[in-house]
Amino acid sequence: MDSPRSRGRTRPFLRRTAALAAAALAASLALAVPTADGAVARGRSTQEPGVTVSLWEWNWPSIARECTDVLGPAGYDGVQVAPPQNSLKRTALGNGSDTVLHPWWEVYQAVSYDLTSRMGTEAQFKKMVKACRKAGVKVYVDAVINHTTGQGSTSYGGVDYQPYTYAGTYDKGDFHAPSGECPSSDGGIQDFNAKAQVWNCNLVGLEDLRTGTDDVQAELAGYLNKLIRYGVSGFRVDAAKHMPQRDLDAIYARLNRTADGVRPYWVLEVLPGGPGVLRPEAYLRSGDVLGVDGARQMQQAFKSYTGTGNVGSLSSLEVFGPEAGLTPGAKTLSFVTNHDSERNRNDYLSSQDGPTFILANQWLLAQGYGSPQVYSSFTWEQADASPPARPDGRVTDTVCGQGWTCDHRNPGIVAMVGWHDYVGKAKRANFWSDDANVVAFSKGNRGWVALNNGAAAKQVRVQTGLPGGRYCDVVGGAPSAGACTGTVVTVGSTGFATVTVPAKGVVAITRASRR
Structure with missing residues (x-):
């Protein structure tokens, strides 16, 4: 405000x-x-x-x-x-x-x-x-x-x-303007770069x-x-x-x-x-x-x-x-x-x-x-x-x-x-982008995410920083009864995965979503 x-x-x-x-x-x-x-x-x-x-x-x-x-x-x-x-x-x-x-x-x-x-x-x-x-x-x-x-x-x-009088709480002596401590001509802030006005005058x-x-x-x-x-x-x-x-x-x-x-x-x-x-x-x-x-x-x-x-x-x-x-x-x-x-x-x-x-x-x-x-x-x-x-x-x-x-x-x-x-506080690594509207990165060895702000889905091949295996996309569908209810992300033995990121969408996996 x-x-x-x-x-x-x-x-x-x-x-x-x-x-x-x-x-x-x-x-x-x-x-x-x-x-x-x-x-x-x-x-x-x-x-x-x-x-x-x-x-x-x-x-x-x-x-x-x-x-x-x-x-x-x-x-x-x-x-x-x-x-x-x-x-x-x-x-x-x-x-x-x-x-x-x-x-x-x-x-x-x-x-x-x-x-x-x-x-x-x-x-x-x-x-x-x-x-x-x-x-x-x-x-x-x-x-x-x-x-x-x-x-x-x-x-x-x-x-x-x-004005400036609130019975049982404040009176005029509790305010800057009636006390003469606002230096502006009308009691309001006229210059938002002037410290005395910003601190001692009425905001709007x-x-x-x-x-x-x-x-x-x-x-x-x-x-x-x-x-x-x-x-x-x-x-x-x-x-x-x-x-x-x-x-x-x-x-x-x-x-x-x-x-x-x-x-x-x-x-x-x-x-x-x-x-x-x-x-x-x-x-x-x-x-x-x-x-x-x-x-x-x-x-x-x-x-x-x-x-x-x-x-x-x-x-x-x-x-x-x-x-x-x-x-x-x-x-x-x-x-x-x-x-x-x-x-x-x-x-x-x-x-x-x-x-x-x-x-x-x-x-x-x-x-x-x-x-x-x-x-x-x-x-x-x-x-x-x-x-x-x-x-x-x-x-x-x-x-x-x-x-x-x-x-x-x-x-x-x-x-x-x-x-x-x-x-948590795991550091970002393996940042990738198409220099436009798709980015992907990992957080330590805890998780990986890709986001697409474009108008069309895009397939990417990126380093996830995670061990090889099959992972459930937690955004598209959380793991349930040991299986993925949405997208499956397959990470190779070297940590790379090929993933299609939906338009205006996200694909995200964690070590806990591995199946």
């Missing part, structure tokens, strides 16, 4: 004592460990989240069922959920171009930290987290902690508010919190710690680029350990663009970052190719990761698209790209860069569209194919989740 380039519209998007704040900070510093570059990690979790799925704006009962029935059995390690805090509830349309009463971005305008959202009640949220953890799926929350609202006066939780009208103060940090940490007590394992920090690294570090320092006894996962939304301290690389000291640049490179490779002119090609992704200018994989949550980027279809892929989108997700799972996240949400025609909901804006139960994409259930993606987990 961060980029000015994706905001052609105005996106309307307790107190604690200083002594307690100092004590929390001191306790966190006691856990601090120096990193390789000499920075202090402040006890930050080094655990990667594995393969996750973003069930964006699904309601809590639907996510609970999905964890039990689909995500756990499919091998997904975690699920990212939409912001659960109480948010703006619009009661009227705005200007003439505003045609959606309850757009998706309502949930990104925080009113209070009660868990009374479009997605359900606090009791339903707790039940969802418990069900997911029981299924072996960790829950990660999209946390809105940079700002509050930009319009309206009431919320889904029934809390009324006025959203009231920017003074996250450097003890009171605001305590309020935010109290909210996040409540989620941790309920079993949440970590957070995607929305609009993190609009908070100084020192503020993010101070808030993280106040967080408790998770139910698994580790520090919570912490991944920051820091979009590319801007100089120096505003770049994603500058935030790596404070957490992992979203792999937005990687998503853009995937779109350039997968979608630009037209069959005539070779404007882009899958083979160009032979180099992907830090060597291609991306952030280190161990510090990156990677994805093909997310809720912001899918609405910028000139630069990113989306579910609307059909088989190409599925193939891109399969490629990311095979390539193994970062911690891969599959995105699954609702269908839409206009960018502000609401998820399927009742007239009052509350999101209805998910029914796949009826307004919901459920791309994470695609058998080809599920198969590659298993392939990804099986090959």
